[in-house]
Amino acid sequence: MAKPMTKTQLVAALAEExxxxxxxxxxxxxxxxxxxxxxxxxxGAVTxxxxxxxxxxxxxxxxxRNPATGEQIKKEADKVVKMTIAKALKDSVNG
Incomplete structure (x- = not known):
């Protein structure tokens, strides 16, 4: 697996593009x-x-479950950020 692009590399590529x-x-x-x-x-959501x-x-x-002790604990409700990948990107990677 290749190394992820850094912000500096992304900015340079974006500037060139x-x-x-x-x-x-x-x-x-x-x-x-x-x-x-x-x-x-x-x-909200951003596409x-x-x-x-x-x-x-x-x-x-x-x-x-706490993996160290095996003890069951209650975790409060929270929010998580998710991303659904576009079909066009999946197709370009797989095809």
């Missing part, structure tokens, strides 16, 4: 991340065309 400076590409990436974070934190949908899902209160 846009034909812009790295500073502009970095600002654009930061703006997109901020918008996604704000929307998902508020309980990135060709990539997928990022959304927040609530998990109910449940019983979990």
């Amino acid at each position: 846009m034909g812009a400076e790295k500073k502009t590409a970095g600002a654009a990436l930061d703006a997109v991340v901020a918008i996604i974070t704000k929307e998902v934190s508020a309980g 990135l065309p060709g990539i997928g949908k990022i959304y927040c899902r609530e998990r109910p209160e449940r019983m979990v």
Whole structure:
């Protein structure tokens, strides 16, 4: 498995693709991340065309097991961020 692309590498690739400076590409990436974070934190969802949908899902209160002791404990309800991958991306990876 290849190493994941770092933010610096992503900004450089984005700048090259846009034909812009790295500073502009970095600002654009930061703006997109901020918008996604704000929307998902508020309980909404964001669809990135060709990539997928990022959304927040609530998990109910449940019983979990402490792996060290085997003890059953109650875990409070919480929220978890999920992502559904777009069919176009799956097809490009598999085909």
